[in-house]
Amino acid sequence: MLLALSSDQELFRETTAKLLDELVPVGELRRLREDADGFGTGYWRRGADLGWTSLLVGEHHGGGSISGAGLVDLALVAYEFGRHAAPGPLAVTNIVAATLDEAGGDRFDGVIKELLSGEAVATWGLAEAPPNDGLDSVLLDVRVEGDEVVLNGVKRPVESGGRADYLLVSGRTGSGLSQVLVPARTAGVSVSPMHSVDVTRRFSVVAFDDVRVPLDLVVGEPGAAAGQVELQAGRAVAIGCAEAVGAMQTAFDLTVEWAFDRYSFGRPLASYQELKHRFADMLSWLEASHAVSDAATAALASGSADAAELLSVAKAFIGDYGGELMQDCVQMHGGIGVTFEHDLHLYLRRHTLNRAIYGTPAEHRARLADIVEEQEGLA
Amino acid sequence: MSSTGTEDLEAFRRRARDFARANLGPASARTAAGALRNDRTDEEELAEVAREREVQRMLFDAGLAGICFPTEYGGQGLTLAHQRALNEELAGYEFPTRFQAPTLSPCAAVLLDFGTEEQKRRHIPAILKGEELWMQFLSEPSGGSDVAGALTSAVRDGDEWVLNGSKIWTTGAWWSDWGLCLARTNWDVPKHRGLTVFIFPIRQEGIDVHRIEMLNGSKEFCQEFMTDVRVPDSDRVGDVDDGWTVGTRWMFHERMLTNSPLVTVPVGFGHGGTGVSSLVAIGARDAGRLSEPVVRDLVGEARMLDIADRELRHRVGQGIATGVMVDQSAALTRLFSGVTATRIRTIGFEVVGTAGAAWTDEDGQLAHSADDYLMRQVSQIGGGTTEMARNVVSERVLGMPRERSLDRDVPFRDVPRGRPSSRS
Ligand SMILES: Cc1cc2nc3c(=O)[nH]c(=O)nc-3n(C[C@H](O)[C@H](O)[C@H](O)COP(=O)(O)OP(=O)(O)OC[C@H]3O[C@@H](n4cnc5c(N)ncnc54)[C@H](O)[C@@H]3O)c2cc1C
Numbered sequence: 035m036l037l038a039l040s041s042d043q044e045l046f047r048e049t050t051a052k053l054l055d056e057l058v059p060v061g062e063l064r065r066l067r068e069d070a071d072g073f074g075t076g077y078w079r080r081g082a083d084l085g086w087t088s089l090l091v092g093e094h095h096g097g098g099s100i101s102g103a104g105l106v107d108l109a110l111v112a113y114e115f116g117r118h119a120a121p122g123p124l125a126v127t128n129i130v131a132a133t134l135d136e137a138g139g140d141r142f143d144g145v146i147k148e149l150l151s152g153e154a155v156a157t158w159g160l161a162e163a164p165p166n167d168g169l170d171s172v173l174l175d176v177r178v179e180g181d182e183v184v185l186n187g188v189k190r191p192v193e194s195g196g197r198a199d200y201l202l203v204s205g206r207t208g209s210g211l212s213q214v215l216v217p218a219r220t221a222g223v224s225v226s227p228m229h230s231v232d233v234t235r236r237f238s239v240v241a242f243d244d245v246r247v248p249l250d251l252v253v254g255e256p257g258a259a260a261g262q263v264e265l266q267a268g269r270a271v272a273i274g275c276a277e278a279v280g281a282m283q284t285a286f287d288l289t290v291e292w293a294f295d296r297y298s299f300g301r302p303l304a305s306y307q308e309l310k311h312r313f314a315d316m317l318s319w320l321e322a323s324h325a326v327s328d329a330a331t332a333a334l335a336s337g338s339a340d341a342a343e344l345l346s347v348a349k350a351f352i353g354d355y356g357g358e359l360m361q362d363c364v365q366m367h368g369g370i371g372v373t374f375e376h377d378l379h380l381y382l383r384r385h386t387l388n389r390a391i392y393g394t395p396a397e398h399r400a401r402l403a404d405i406v407e408e409q410e411g412l413a
Numbered sequence: 414m415s416s417t418g419t420e421d422l423e424a425f426r427r428r429a430r431d432f433a434r435a436n437l438g439p440a441s442a443r444t445a446a447g448a449l450r451n452d453r454t455d456e457e458e459l460a461e462v463a464r465e466r467e468v469q470r471m472l473f474d475a476g477l478a479g480i481c482f483p484t485e486y487g488g489q490g491l492t493l494a495h496q497r498a499l500n501e502e503l504a505g506y507e508f509p510t511r512f513q514a515p516t517l518s519p520c521a522a523v524l525l526d527f528g529t530e531e532q533k534r535r536h537i538p539a540i541l542k543g544e545e546l547w548m549q550f551l552s553e554p555s556g557g558s559d560v561a562g563a564l565t566s567a568v569r570d571g572d573e574w575v576l577n578g579s580k581i582w583t584t585g586a587w588w589s590d591w592g593l594c595l596a597r598t599n600w601d602v603p604k605h606r607g608l609t610v611f612i613f614p615i616r617q618e619g620i621d622v623h624r625i626e627m628l629n630g631s632k633e634f635c636q637e638f639m640t641d642v643r644v645p646d647s648d649r650v651g652d653v654d655d656g657w658t659v660g661t662r663w664m665f666h667e668r669m670l671t672n673s674p675l676v677t678v679p680v681g682f683g684h685g686g687t688g689v690s691s692l693v694a695i696g697a698r699d700a701g702r703l704s705e706p707v708v709r710d711l712v713g714e715a716r717m718l719d720i721a722d723r724e725l726r727h728r729v730g731q732g733i734a735t736g737v738m739v740d741q742s743a744a745l746t747r748l749f750s751g752v753t754a755t756r757i758r759t760i761g762f763e764v765v766g767t768a769g770a771a772w773t774d775e776d777g778q779l780a781h782s783a784d785d786y787l788m789r790q791v792s793q794i795g796g797g798t799t800e801m802a803r804n805v806v807s808e809r810v811l812g813m814p815r816e817r818s819l820d821r822d823v824p825f826r827d828v829p830r831g832r833p834s835s836r837s
Contacts (some may be wrong), residue, residue, distance in 0.1 A: 035729055036608075036729060037732050037738075038731070038735060038739050039736070041635060049611075081508065085520050105537065108499050124458060138434040194561045194751055215587040233683070239507060250426070290811060293813070294813075301814075302814065304807075304811075305813065305814040306812040307603045307816060309806075310803065310807035310808070310811075310813050311800070311804075311807065313806070314744075314745075314802070314803035314804075314805075314806035314807045314811075315748070315752075315803065315810055315812070316749060317745060317811065318725070318745045318746075318748050318749040318752075319749075321725055321728060321729065321745055322721045322722070322724065322725040322728075322749055324728060325721070325724035325725045325727065325728035326720065326721050326724050326725075328724075328728070329727075330725045343720070344717075345718065346713075346717075347716070347717045347720045347724075350713065350714075350717045351718075351721045352718050378588075383658055396710060398708075398713070398717075399713025399714055399717060400706075400709055400710065400711035400713055401713070402712070402717055403694075403709035403710070403713040403714045403716075405716070406690065406691060406713070407694065407703065407712075407717050409691070410691050410694055412694055412695065412703060
C-alpha cells in the first residue's frame with residue numbers, strides 16, 4: 035500500500051477496513067465457506083454505498099474517484115480486501131463497469147447504474163480450458179450475423195459466474211478480439227460451479243452454446259477489442275497484486291506476533307537468529323511487494339509507457355516471493371500453521387488464488403523477456 | 414526560479430539534459446555493470462580516476478554537483494526530486510562513479526552531520542569540485558561486522574592525536590586523498606564508549622597503503638598500515654569517545670547506499686537500474702541462446718529483480734524521508750539489493766552456457782560473466798554484510814530481542830578476541 039495517502043484516501047481506506055471488520059470477520063468467512071455465492075447481497079451493497087464499485091467509472095455515469103486516479107483508490111480497497119481475505123467480486127465488477135463506462139454512448143447506462151449500486155454483479159470471462167488459460171489465448175467464437183452476435187465456446191474460471199447478472203465475454207472474431215456483454219439468463223448460457231482454493235471466492239465454467247444477443251451488446255467494435263482486453267487484464271493484475279500484498283501483510287503481522295508470544299527452550303522464537311534473519315528477508319520481500327504493486331498501479335492509472343513492464347514485474351514478483359513469504363509464515367507456526375482452525379490459511383489461500391489467475395509468475399517473466407528484448411533491440 | 418527560490422524542476426531537468434548532451438561521453442558497458450572487474454591496467458585505472466575528477470568539476474561548474482548539499486558548502490540546496498531528475502537525465506552517460514560512494518556518502522554525509530564549520534567549509538566544496546576522493550577507514554583485519562570493535566588506537570599528544578593500527582578492504586585507497594577513520598581512544602570503558610572519529614590525508618608519511626589482490630585478480634582492495642600518524646585535534650569529527658554517535662549515522666548513510674539523496678546514480682547504472690538485467694539479456698543474445706524458453710525465463714527474472722530493487726529503494730527512501738519508516742529501514746534495501754544482485758550475477762553466468770567457463774577476447778559480454786559470478790558475493794559483503802543487515806532489520810525495525818553479546822558492559826581491553834588474522 036502507498037506510504038503517503040491523502041487524508042481523503044486515508045479516510046476511505048479506514049472506512050473500508052472498518053466495514054470489513056464489522057461485516058466479514060474471520061468467523062463470517064468460515065461460515066461463508068458453505069455459501070454458494072461466497073458473499074451476501076447486503077454486504078455487497080454496503081460496500082457499493084461506500085464506493086467500492088464506482089471508482090473506475092466517470093462522474094457522468096454516477097461514478098467518481100477519491101484522488102483523481104480511480105485505480106489507485108481501488109487498489110486501497112483491494113489491499114484491505116487482501117488484509118481481511120474479504121469476499122466479493124471486486125476486481126471483475128469494477129473491470130466490467132470501467133469498460134462499459136469507457137465504451138461511450140448511453141447503451142449501458144442502466145447496467146452501470148445497477149453495478150454501482152451493488153444491485154447487480156458483473157464478471158469477466160477471459161481464460162479458457164487448459165492449455166488455453168494463458169493471457170493470450172482466446173478461442174471462444176464471436177460471429178456477427180445481421181443485427182445479432184452468436185457466441186460459441188467455454189470460459190473458465192469465471193469469477194462469481196454463478197452469481198453474476200452480466201457476463202463480459204472476450205472472444206475471437208476472425209483474427210481480432212471482440213467483447214460482448216451477455217445477460218446471464220440468456221438462452222444457451224450454462225454455468226457449472228468449480229472448486230476453488232479460496233474460502234469465499236467462487237468460480238464457474240460458463241459454456242456458450244449458440245448464444246445470440248443483439249449486436250449492440252458488443253462493447254466497442256467487433257474484432258477490435260484487443261486494447262480493451264489488455265487494459266482489463268492490466269487492471270486485474272493491479273487489483274490482484276494489491277490484494278495479494280494485503281494478504282501477505284496480515285500473514286506477516288500474525289507471524290511476527292506469534293514469534294514474540296511463542297516460547298521454546300525458555301526463549302521467544304523471535305530471539306533466535308535463524309528465525310530473525312528469515313523475518314528480515316520476509317520484510318524485504320513484503321516491502322518490495324508493496325513497492326512494485328504501487329508502482330504498477332500508478333503507471334497503469336496514468337497511462338505511463340512502462341505500465342506493462344511494471345505490471346508483469348509486480349505479478350511475477352508478488353506471486354513468487356509472496357508465495358515463499360506465505361509458506362514461511364506457515365513453517366514458523368509449526369503444526370498449528372497447517373490447520374483449518376488457524377486463520378493463516380485464509381490469507382495463504384487468497385494469495386495463492388491471485389498468484390495463479392491473470393498470468394502465472396512464469397507467464398509474466400516471459401512477457402518481461404519480450405519487453406527486455408524489444409527495449410534492447412535484441413529481437 | 415520560482416518564488417520560493419527553488420529552481421523549477423522542469424527548468425532544472427532541461428539544464429541537466431543540455432549539459433549532458435554537450436559535455437559527456439557515453440557510459441561504458443563496464444560502468445553499466447557496476448562490477449569490480451579485473452580488466453584494466455593501473456595506468457588505465459588512474460586515467461579513469463583523472464577523468465572522473467574532471468567530470469565532477471564540470472558538473473560543479475555547471476551547478477549540477479551536490480544537488481541536495483547546502484549552498485553554503487558549494488551544493489545546490491535543491492530537493493530529492495531534483496536529484497532524481499538528474500539521475501534520469503544522466504542515464505546512459507559517463508559520470509563520476511568514484512565520487513559517489515564512499516566519498517559523497519557516507520564520508521561527506523558524515524561531515525555534514527558532525528563536522529565542524531571549518532571542516533565542512535574546507536572539504537565539502539573540495540569534494541564537490543572533484544579535488545578530494547575519500548575512503549572509509551572502518552574495517553580492520555580483526556573484523557568488519559563488529560565495527561565498534563576497532564583496534565586502531567589514537568592517543569592524545571597536546572593538540573594532536575597519534576594513530577597506530579591497520580585498516581583494510583578499502584577499495585581504491587591507492588588513488589584516494591582523504592580517510593574518515595574510526596579509532597579507539599579509550600580502552601577502559603565498554604567498546605561503544607571509547608571510540609573517536611578522525612579525518613586525515615591518506616598520502617602521508619606514516620601511512621603505508623598495500624594493495625591486495627582479489628580473487629579475480631583485481632588489485633583495488635587495499636590495506637593501510639598506520640604508524641605514528643599525527644592528526645591535529647581540529648581534524649577530529651564529533652566528541653572524544655563519542656565516536657559511536659558518529660558511527661551510528663555513518664552506518665545509516667552506508668546502508669542507504671545509492672538511495673541516499675546525496676548521491677548521483679544515473680538511471681540504469683549498475684544494480685538497481687535496468688542496466689544489469691539488460692546485460693544479462695545481451696549476454697544471452699551473444700551466446701545465441703536468447704530464444705530458449707528457459708533462458709527467457711531467467712532474463713525475465715533478472716529484469717523483475719532489477720525493477721523490484723529500484724522500486725523498493727524509492728519506497729524506503731520516501732519512507733525514511735517522511736518519517737513513516739525508521740532510519741534503520743535502510744537495512745532493508747541493503748539486504749534486498751545484495752541478495753538480488755548475487756542472483757542476477759548467477760543468472761548472467763547461467764545464460765551464457767560454456768562460454769562462462771572459457772572464452773576468447775572476441776566474446777563480448779560473455780567474457781565477463783564468469784568474473785562477475787566469481788565476485789558475486791561482493792554485493793553481500795561490501796558495505797556491511799547482508800547478515801548484519803538482517804540483524805538490523807529484525808532487531809531495530811521489527812524490535813526482536815538482540816543477540817547475546819559478551820562485550821557489552823566490560824572494559825574493551827577485557828573483551829575476548831579471536832586469533833589474530835594473517836593480516837594483523
Ligand atoms: C568490495 C568491498 C569493498 C569494501 N570497502 C570497504 C571500505 O571502503 N572501507 C571499509 O572499512 N571496509 C570496506 N569493506 C569491508 C566490509 O565492510 C567488510 O568486509 C564487512 O563489513 C565484513 O567484515 P569482515 O570482512 O571482517 O567479516 P566478519 O565481520 O569477520 O564476518 C564474517 C562472516 O560472519 C558473519 N557475521 C559476523 N558477525 C555476525 C553476527 N553478529 N551475526 C551474524 N553473522 C555475523 C558476516 O556476515 C560474514 O558472513 C569492503 C568490502 C568489500 C567486499
